[in-house]
Amino acid sequence: MKQVYNFNAGPAALPLDVMLQIQDELLDLQGTGLSILEISHRSKEYENINGETQQLLKELLNIPSDYEVLFLQGGASTQFAMVPMNFLTGGRKASYLHSGTWSGKAIAEARKIGETAIAESSEADHFKKVPNLNRMKIDPETAYIHLTSNETIAGTQYQNFINTGEVPLFADMSSDILSRPIDVSNFALIYAGAQKNLGPSGVTVVIVKRKILERIPASIPDIMNYRIHANKRSLFHTPPVFAVYIVNLMLKWIRNNGGVKAIEQRNYRKANLIYSTIDKSGGFYNGLAHPESRSMMNVTFSIFNEGIEKHFLQEAEQNGFVGVKGHRDAGHLRVSIYNAVTYEQCQALTDFMLDFQKRFG
Known part of the structure; x- marks a missing residue:
């Protein structure tokens, strides 16, 4: 199967274990x-x-x-x-x-x-x-x-x-x-x-x-x-x-997987990983939500240059990152990291973001 990282806002990712049981x-x-x-x-x-x-x-x-x-x-x-x-x-x-x-x-x-x-x-x-x-x-x-x-x-x-x-x-x-x-x-x-x-x-x-x-x-x-x-x-x-x-x-x-409290801890780690990548980018990436109201489910951000942002979306798609384009009413970028999205998938995304910044920043 093609390697795909599902960051769709909904319908969204389901755990592999669940999909295998359905099958x-x-x-x-x-x-x-x-x-x-x-x-x-x-x-x-x-x-x-x-x-x-x-x-x-x-x-x-x-x-x-x-x-x-x-x-x-x-x-x-x-x-x-x-x-x-x-x-x-x-x-x-x-x-x-x-x-x-x-x-x-x-x-x-x-x-x-x-x-x-x-x-x-x-x-x-x-x-x-x-x-x-x-x-x-x-x-x-x-x-x-x-x-x-x-x-x-x-x-x-x-x-x-x-x-x-x-x-x-x-x-x-x-x-x-x-x-x-x-x-x-x-x-x-x-x-x-x-x-x-x-x-x-x-x-x-x-x-x-x-x-x-x-x-x-x-x-x-x-x-x-x-x-x-x-x-x-x-x-x-x-x-x-x-x-x-x-x-x-x-x-x-x-x-x-440990109940809701354990899921919360997983979600916090995932969100913190992506928000940290945005905040430490020196303005290359910009978070769109006020820090005190940031969602653990939907990370919205932009890139300082519109042309580079479009290129980011193209490369993200080529590398299997699905659903990172922002909603049509808001534009820019959005990564939805609901319960079924893994930390490893978020790590792959942040690795891509860091590499992209290195090449275009």
Whole structure:
């Protein structure tokens, strides 16, 4: 096989061990004689996978017993609409923290449903840092507060969260869930598209406090109603069976590699290696995110000369470094180093960066 280093922002890298297991079981799942691609979602085998995957996530994130774990379809983009449909009701107002492109999309969808305020924004800083949570004033009548924990395009990430008291805190953690330990009890709802750290595209994990499900109006269409999905254990309609199966394997891979704390330490080493290469380059490479808000998942940077930057992208592709071109809305360079990306792959990239600087600096 051709040597490729996968730094795509999503769908992203999967561990080799997981892909080999998928390959091994693809034609015959656990002795059933059926492929996971054709097995019934009403079968005992899939119900076991569904339940085990929920339990694995609860164990890895220490999810309290009064929370539900759901597997839904439609990605985070569907959640941008589902969240306000379910909870921005009764004439109340929602507060959003605006940290970049993805929080902006969530805000735009919420405004179609009901009154939506910007509690804090880092737009004045061109989204090079996350909003300051300590400046946020919390109105006790607010329906909920929403934030995006990691902005993949800007390469920024909240380093800490705050306790919002009786006002529910919701979070889009699509690009950094399971990359570090979090206190789930600080949040009433967390959602995450799987295609970064959890598995393939096609399934979205939702972690929701059971108590707030009581607030959902009966008028919400069943397919968009969190309470319906919770009551049916994510089996209200045909689930994304194959995607949930891969999430199952990914969670076992995380568990077998020391759990979330060990994964965090690996991620820190990877990010520190690349950021150090940027910071020690004497201005040849320039980090795009404010140092205090730098993401451990998405490293964004530029090269001092536009022509040399284009040449860097050409050489990177020739050398098997995939996905290092920045998002079309931001340009420049981006390296996504989700859980499955290895330290050795990051070392190969930094070796290439140092060699490139030596030749063109």
